[in-house]
Amino acid sequence: MDIDHLIPAPSSTHPTPTPTPLTPTTTLHTTPETTPLAPLLRGTVGVATGLPLADGERGPDRIVLRVSDELAGRRGPEAYLLSTDRSREDVAVLIEGGTAAGVFRGIQTLRQLLGPDAFRRAAPRERREPWALPGVTIEDHPRFAWRGLMLDVSRHFMPKDGVLRYLDLIAAHKLNVFHFHLTDDQGWRIEIKRHPRLTEVGAWRSRTKWGHRASPLWDEKPHGGYYTQEDIREIVAYAAERHIRVVPEIDIPGHSQAAIAAYPELGNTDVIDTASLSVWDTWGVNPNVLAPTETMLRFYEGVLEEVLDLFPEDVSPFIHIGGDECPKEQWQKSDVAQERIRELGLAGENELQSWIIRHFDTWLTARGRRLIGWDEILEGGLAPGAAVSSWRGFGAGVAAAEAGHDVVMCPEQHVYLDHRQAAGAEEPVPIGFVRTLEDVYRFEPVPPQLAPEAAARILGTQANVWTEVMENQSRVDYQTFPRLAAFAEVAWSTLPAPAERDFADFERRMTVHYKRLDALGVDYRPPTGPLPWQQRPGVLGRPIEGAPPNR
Numbered sequence: 001m002d003i004d005h006l007i008p009a010p011s012s013t014h015p016t017p018t019p020t021p022l023t024p025t026t027t028l029h030t031t032p033e034t035t036p037l038a039p040l041l042r043g044t045v046g047v048a049t050g051l052p053l054a055d056g057e058r059g060p061d062r063i064v065l066r067v068s069d070e071l072a073g074r075r076g077p078e079a080y081l082l083s084t085d086r087s088r089e090d091v092a093v094l095i096e097g098g099t100a101a102g103v104f105r106g107i108q109t110l111r112q113l114l115g116p117d118a119f120r121r122a123a124p125r126e127r128r129e130p131w132a133l134p135g136v137t138i139e140d141h142p143r144f145a146w147r148g149l150m151l152d153v154s155r156h157f158m159p160k161d162g163v164l165r166y167l168d169l170i171a172a173h174k175l176n177v178f179h180f181h182l183t184d185d186q187g188w189r190i191e192i193k194r195h196p197r198l199t200e201v202g203a204w205r206s207r208t209k210w211g212h213r214a215s216p217l218w219d220e221k222p223h224g225g226y227y228t229q230e231d232i233r234e235i236v237a238y239a240a241e242r243h244i245r246v247v248p249e250i251d252i253p254g255h256s257q258a259a260i261a262a263y264p265e266l267g268n269t270d271v272i273d274t275a276s277l278s279v280w281d282t283w284g285v286n287p288n289v290l291a292p293t294e295t296m297l298r299f300y301e302g303v304l305e306e307v308l309d310l311f312p313e314d315v316s317p318f319i320h321i322g323g324d325e326c327p328k329e330q331w332q333k334s335d336v337a338q339e340r341i342r343e344l345g346l347a348g349e350n351e352l353q354s355w356i357i358r359h360f361d362t363w364l365t366a367r368g369r370r371l372i373g374w375d376e377i378l379e380g381g382l383a384p385g386a387a388v389s390s391w392r393g394f395g396a397g398v399a400a401a402e403a404g405h406d407v408v409m410c411p412e413q414h415v416y417l418d419h420r421q422a423a424g425a426e427e428p429v430p431i432g433f434v435r436t437l438e439d440v441y442r443f444e445p446v447p448p449q450l451a452p453e454a455a456a457r458i459l460g461t462q463a464n465v466w467t468e469v470m471e472n473q474s475r476v477d478y479q480t481f482p483r484l485a486a487f488a489e490v491a492w493s494t495l496p497a498p499a500e501r502d503f504a505d506f507e508r509r510m511t512v513h514y515k516r517l518d519a520l521g522v523d524y525r526p527p528t529g530p531l532p533w534q535q536r537p538g539v540l541g542r543p544i545e546g547a548p549p550n551r
Helices: 035-049 069-075 100-114 160-172 229-241 257-262 294-310 329-333 335-344 349-365 395-402 437-441 473-480 483-492 503-520
Strands: 012-015 020-022 027-030 062-067 080-083 093-097 131-133 136-140 146-152 177-181 245-252 318-322 370-374 387-390 407-409 458-465
Touching: 027 035, 035 062, 035 100, 062 100, 069 093, 080 100, 093 100, 100 131, 100 136, 100 160, 146 160, 146 483, 160 177, 160 229, 160 473, 160 503, 177 458, 229 245, 229 294, 245 294, 245 349, 294 318, 294 349, 318 349, 329 335, 329 349, 335 349, 349 370, 387 395, 395 407, 437 483, 437 503, 458 473, 458 483, 473 483, 483 503
Parallel strands: 027 062, 062 093, 146 177, 146 458, 177 245, 245 318, 318 370, 370 387, 387 407, 407 458
Antiparallel strands: 012 136, 020 131, 080 093, 080 136
């Protein structure tokens, strides 16, 4: 019974002396708002414990799930109260939430209170100890409304079942945003019926760079895959059931070689032979970008029409359009691009990119969605309603917030989980700065220099998982965990200033959390370092020495 090992740490915990047993006679009582949560509770807690948790409206041996408008008004929609204190109400377990989302967050705490075995997919046939919950009342609510994980499935494709698994993992850590990076130079991963070559051609590459782009090694196997529209609908529904918003990303105007390989007319045909391009097989910033033509605009409007249909507004109010790392050399050489600049009276190529971003901001706004992009979209001017993913540091996020834009803080120096976890030579394909579990735990998403009005523009924070050197699910697990547990606490809990945070206590709580991850089958990095099979000897990375800049 793990009152003292909860992750993320709850707002308040009040122990009571009497534990609460869960038995085959324990029933489940829901209200109309929480009825959809019943199969999720039975599919996790019920499956792991072997308890039927049958419907039951009366009696003291009940788990009650209900919504409290008072709690929502006081602490917000994702707040919850979990109590096993019968002096409060004569039931076995009470979980109240500000909304059904809050109740769902409380269910994740219930699982942790039952112990690591509650995260398994089947109950042991012979269990020596009965299932019981500690006597406790927990009141809890999140610090940030946006608590996200970005998963890059373009560089290395993750099959649908792996994506569903990651939705379960982020839900278990009380994260609520899944940023789905679906297109890039190395692969287009979403079926678009009006443009079938995007997946017939754009979803496949002939080989893959093995390690950092400077590595001499290649994986000569063809690589690829994509999600059918039926797959996407399933992923979105699965996320919605777990009260996770999905932010699909369709990269514009850079990171687009896979699309240009499929439809050469999208590229700068007056500068290069776009018909000779194939899906990119290496990493880095690619010079082949979309042309600023009406053909391109109409093409991507068609793409986004299908995207909006697949990602409904209630699950996906934000649509990410990338906007990062768009080299301007082809536009500088292109008569078509230069004529467009003159025609629109623009100051140069940065404003040309801004014009493209503004076009899609207007297009999305007219359809009830909000545009979000990487912080380069600030260059050349940004549409008033657009939001910014601040990835190159804090500076762009500060500038955006002070200009009245909503911001998601995800600075690469702190929460890019492809960066290495230790300085040792045994770290597999070491990329970037060392970002230890403690470093992530001490990450602070809101820069101290922000005035309160600007700080209110920080929607929240997000950890990003770029998969250039993560060739399979096990490698993604290794880079993501256990650091995602630390990030989840930063995003959910109200913590002291970074230097004052009790990392020793977090490490103590992690001793139990590692057992939860074991039960979930997560191939995390052990605290003692990578296991032999997790290493990649001889595969070149790109480690950066020293502390990351805090800009």
